[in-house]
Amino acid sequence: MALEKTGANPEMKSPGLLRRVSSRFIGGFEYLFYQHGYTVCRHPYLYIVSVLAITVACGIGLLNFHQENRPFKLWIPQDSDFVKTYDWMQDNYPREFRFENAIVTAENVLEPAVIQEMLRVHQRVSAVPGAGPAWSDVCARLPSLAAPEDEVYEAEDEVPDPSLVSEDSQTDSAVAEARRRRRRRQASQRPEFDVSGYDDFDPSVSLPTSLHCMLVEGMERPCWEASLLELWRFNERRIANLTREQVLTAVNTAAYSPVFGYRFNVSRYLGGVQRNSTGHVVSAGAAFFAWAVRRDPDAENVIVSDTGTGEPVCLFQVDENTLLFENHFLSVLSSAPSLHGVTWYYSAGKSFGEISNSTIFGDVKYLVLGYVVMFIYIQLMLGRCNMVEHRTYLSIIGVASVGLAVVISFGLCSALGVFFGPVHNILPLLLLGLGVDDMFVVLQCWETLPAADRHRPLPERVGRALQHAGVSITVTSLTDFVAFGIGASTVLPSLQSFCIYAAVGIMAVYFIQATWFVAWFTLDQRRIEARRDGLVPCYTHRNWAPNTCSQRNYFQNFFSRVYAPAVLSVPGKVIVLVVTCALLAVNSWGLSELRQEFNPLWFLPTDSYLSMYHRSVERFFPNEGHEGVVFLSGLHLADNLPQMALLSQKLRAEPSIEHVDSWYDEFQFYINYNEYGELPERFADGYEFLPLLGQFMFSPRGGKYQSFIQFNGTLTCGEPAPPITASMITFTHRLMDGPRQQIPAMVRVKELVNSVNFTGEAPLVQPLAEAYASWETDxxxxxxxxxxxxxxMVCVFVMVLLLIANLTVCLLVLTCVLVTLVDVGGLMHFWGLTIDTVSCIDVVLAIGLCVDYAAHVGHTFLTERGDRRQRAADTLRDIGPAVFNGGFSTFIAFVFLATSTSHVFVTFFKVFFGVTVYGLFHGLVLLPVLLSLVGPEPYLPARTDMELVSGEEKRAARQEGDAVREEDGTRPAQTDISDVKYAPAVADAHITAMA
Incomplete structure (x- = not known):
């Protein structure tokens, strides 16, 4: 009946239930946007001031701005085992040392000239700087078990310095002689547990307790600096006279450090080692250095967080000096001369946090450059090339509106306590792309107003333009908001925080573009219609006529006359479908090969000194595994000795672990060998455990394990050990090939640790390794x-279905989004990316942008009249330029990131390159082809003044308007904007008709 009344073509479909429900919803939406645009046009200054006031109010939240760079707080689920154990360690087992590391490389670091260059750097680091403490003031000190006369003498049988030899003590001589015999024998054998020392002399067993403790108290405590220079005790005169043969002899025969007396493992100090046929070292490409700086974990007062490691660095007493020394250390290493082909790579405790902080704002130049190029492009696309109609100031306002959205987003999120992470610095670029996209849609709807509407009062014209643009930008903004709202539910803190910032920012962009930008556009349009100059608005061109060239829309003509006929022709459709299928096939394979892997070190710029240091570690020390510890707390260890033995046994049996260092294993042999008892069985008297443990802690074999155990009291030589509150066992994972091996290894270690049934009131037995931070994220x-x-995708489908209100179009839009995501995933694999937190964020962003490109086209298709092909062609003509401008402007905003050294920016560039290229291809090429083939038939609601006219009427009206314009060269006169009778009546009629 409705079709008969309207005289419609019987092939036209009547609206179904979904369409009728949605029509009522969208009709109300269009009415609201018409009224909104009408009101903004009448009161532009009110909206401008209101938006500024809201922005300032939100900006107050920046006072609570919190920047987070600690990897453990960014990339790991906060309910994970790693975070729980790490937090426990920080509270109960804080680290005592910070390490400053360096690697020196040369063609052969075992040349005497290179050794001498190492000494010069050592001396510069150890020297008293102009400001700050000397190395001796901040260094961690270890007791030396090496007697002075145990120095390794050179081939010329140099006589030791008499001042270093005690002549008053026969005990000293006995100790020295026993040590020399022991070391000569141990140099030729290295069993897993070196027990030969017990045969000759152990002062904790052989000497009276008082004499042993006297020796311990009299031990020299040199600074803990680990390097090859230990072999010559950092002696300048001796190193200056070294020959190559002497260097090789020392390296190949060293079993113990002449400085500390502990076992000296040369392989841990040398990289790129070359050996001869007998297995002796003949050359090496790199040597490792380490300086240990002590920290006071109990220091009070103000604490500054090292944002790279999360370790507290106290600005009090020695810890303030620690930071000053690290500045001195970095200064020395960065200025070390490249003599004899020597190159230094270095890392300080503060390096990661310092570089991460600088990286966040270090690539601001790319953002600024992107904004500048974006502004130029907007200027070219928004205005016309004449003195009146160019929109320079409106372009500035458009870019500034994104800045307001950034302030609102950052201010609100900061006020709510949401942290700002290293990935968040791409937000301005993201919001710029989305904001410009909305701006182009609004301007495109203004440009495509029918000629009959161009002579209406300005408020009506602005309302009419916003009526059509409002629904379109609402579809894309709400779908983007929903996509990021879903992302905010993740367990990954950085992704969650980013999605919250982005969701708030998207809604802020939507709000500002619909108010602030429309208000400024109104003022700019008033200026144009009053013929005031574009750069000097106070000057009026009285006899101005626009040049003919500036009145032609070449871009829209290209889409209408060239692009649409080519793509929608039969050969064009075939080519599009074949290319789409080929890309989908190739990228589907690439997506199947895409692996997950995450490494916080990727966030370092590739040209930073810390990144180069880690690359040198990978190159010269590739066999260094991942170190970890097993923490034990809440146990009565005297009752859990069999479990301690079982834990060590299981750890050594784990294939992924190559080394275990357990204080209990050494203690067990110490007790059994010296016949103090039989472990791991219980002591006959439980109280024997602590006295014997205290004796072991001051033995040559047990001294190194003092830091492995935390006592409830002070450990004193000659007295029983205080009760144990916590202890640890260290282990080293073998090198493994990526997450496929690493994650199962981590899981097995956790399982075997939990399988040992320790007893206690609240036992805690938990493994922890720094590598687990990345592995748990993986x-x-x-x-x-x-x-x-x-x-x-589910939420976007519901939103698009509700707002577009056509199942076929909704499925086609979602198909384009899915195909785009598959192609982007394949491109990530081919471009060397992995699934990590940054790429995960970027893919979530991609969903929003893909929907933007396709939803604009799908929504416009439903408003056109004619057959499928004609409607697809009209869609490309009417919305194609806006979609392309939005995508291309986003592309040129981030294209400069291709030269960045930041992992965040490089990943963003690669992913968004795929998003814009594939998204525009599927939105402007594939989707029109699909719509022309299987798109729904048009609906024919009752005709009203608010209804979109057909494509033929549009073209006729546009040609009529262009002819009038070219004939008299005038613009429509400024109309009295007080006439408001049109809006309510027509909008109500439209809603009634759609219902």
């Missing part, structure tokens, strides 16, 4: 990515 990141994508 364990969940892939699941989180696909979970977020799946939920986002």
């Amino acid at each position: 364990q969940v990141i892939e699941y989180e990515l696909y979970r977020n994508m799946g939920l986002a």
Whole structure:
């Protein structure tokens, strides 16, 4: 009946239930946007001031701005085993040392000239700086078990310095002689447990307790500096006279450090080692250095967080000096001359945090450059090339509106306590792309107003333009908001924080573009219609006529006359479908090969000194595994000795572990060998445990384990050890090939540790390794990515279906989004990216942008009249330029990131390159082809003044308007904007008709 009344073509479809429900919803939406645009146009200054006031109010929240760079707080689920154990360690087992590391490389670091260069750097680091403490003031000190006369003498049988030899003590001589015999024998054998020392002399067993403790108290405590220079005791005169043969002899025969008396493992100090046929070292490409700086974990007062490691560095007493020394250390190493082909790579305790902080704002130049180029492009696209109609100031306002959105987003999120992370610095670029996209849609709807509407009062014209643009930008903004809202539910803190910032920012952009930008556009349009100059608005061109060239829309003509006929022709459709299938096939394979892997070190710029240091470690020390510890607390160890033995046994049996260092294993042999008892069985008297443990802690073999055990009191030589509150066992994972091996290894270690049944009131037995931070992220990141994508796609589908209100078009839009995501995933693999937190964030962003490109086209298609092909062609003509401008402007905003050294920016560039290229291809090429083939038939609601006219009427009206314009060269006169009778009546009629 409705079709008969309207005289419609019987092939036209009547609106179904979904369409009728949505029509009522969208009709109300269009009415609201018309009224909104009408009101903004009448009161532009009110909206401008209101938006500024809201921005300032939100900006107050920046006073609570919190920047987070600690990897453990950014990339790891906060309910994970790693975070719980790490927090426990920080509270109960704080680290005592910070290490400053360096690697020296040369063609052969065992040349005497290179050794001498190492000494010069050592001396510069040890020298008293102009400001700050000397190395001796901040160094960690270790007791030396090496007697002075135990120095390794050179081939010329140099006589030792008599001042270093005690002539008053026969005990000293006995100790020295026993040590010499022991070391000569141990130099030729290295069993897993070096027990030969017990045969000759152990002062903790052989000497009276008082004499042993006297020896311990009299031990020299040199600074803990680990390097090859230990072999010559950092002696300048001796090193200056070294020959190559002497260097090789020392390196190949060293079993113990002449400085500390502990075993000296040369392989841990040399990289790129070359050996001869007998297995002796003949050359090396790198040597490792380490300086240990002591920290006071009990220091009070103000604490500054080292944002790279999360370790507290106290600005009090020695810890303030620690930071000053690290500045001195970095200054020395950065200025070390490259003599004899020597190159230094270095890392300080503060390096990661310092570089991470600088990286966040270090690439601001790329943001600024992107904004500048974006502004130029907007200027070219928004205005016309004549003195009146160019929109220079409106372009500035458009870019500034994104700045307001950034302030609102950052201010609100900071006020709510949401932290700002290293990935968040891409937000301005993201919001710029989305904001410019909305701006182009608004301007495109203004430009495509029918000629009949161009002579209406300005408020009506602005309302009419916003009526059509409002629904379109609402679809894309809400879908983006939903996508990021889903992302905010993730367990990854950095992704969660970013999604909250982005969701707030997207809604802020939407709000500002619909108010602030429309208000400024109104003022700019008033200026144009009053013929005031574009650069000097106070000057009016009285006899101005626009040049003919500036009145032609070449871009829209290209889409209408060239692009649409080519793509929608039969050969064009075939080519599009074949290319789409080929890209999908190739990228589907690439997506299947995409692996997950995350490393916080990727956040370092590739040209930073810390990144180069880690690359040198990978190159010269590739066999260094991942160190870890097993913490034990809440146990009565005397009752859990069999469990301690079982834990060590299981750790050594684990294939992924190559080395275990357990204080209990050494203690067990110490007790059994010296016939103090039989472990791991219980002592006959439980109280024997602590006295014997105290004796062991001051033995040559047990001294190194003092830092492995935390006592409830002071450990004193000659007295029983205080009760144990916590202890640890260290282990080293073998090098493994990526998460496929690392994650199962981590899981097995956790399982075997939990399988040992320790007893106690509240036993804690938990493994921890710094590598587990990345491995636990790898364990969940892939699941989180696909979970977020799946939920986002479901929510986006519902939103698009509600707002577009056509199941066929909605499915086609979602198809384009899915195909784009698959192609982007394949491109990530081919471009060397992995699934990590940054790429996970970028893919969530990609969902929003992909929907933007396709939803604009799908929504416009439903408003056109004619057959499928004609409607697809009209869609490309009417919305194609805006979609392309939005995508291309986003592309040119981030294209300069290709030269960045930041992992965040480089990943963002690579992913968004794929998003814009594939997204525009599927939105402006594939989707029109699909719509022309299987798109729905047009609906025919009752005709009203608010209804979009057909494509033929549009073209006729546009040609009529262009002819009038070219004939008299005038613009529509400024109309009295007080006439408001049109809006309510027509909008109500439209709603009634759509219902």
